[in-house]
Amino acid sequence: MTEEFARAVDKALRLLAFRARSRRELTDRLVRAGFSDECAEETARAMEERHYIDDYRFASDFIEDKTRLRYWGRLRIISELTRLGVERGVTEKALCDSEVDWTRTALAALESAPKERRKAAAALARKGFTEEEIRTVIKDAELD
16 A cells, blocks of 8 residues: 555545545545545545445435435436536436435425515525426415
8 A cells, every 4th residue: 555545545534534425526535635636546446345435325315415404306416416426327316216205395495485486486496396396386385
């Protein structure tokens, strides 16, 4: 084990102790910390082999967290996971495997949205709900 690799593993473990990360997010942080691309990739591979990082598990936890605590919709979740480097197929599988009730999540988000129809719809769109989900909850809500 080279000295650079040992330092990169130490840095990766400190980053992962703070919060879970996607593979790409971890490699990007290591490169920004001054490690070579090759060392960052080797470190990420080692973290995967030890099951310290797993993009599917990361995506599943992210979906659970953002729907339960932030009331995010499917579109915003896809966008954020893509930004964090999770492959689209992994994201789609995690979404399909999740037990999220998107209508119920949209209704929860609507509780904190403005009470005017147009503004409420815009707020839900920013949260990442589809047009169909927005229409469904707005139709059932008593808005001005």
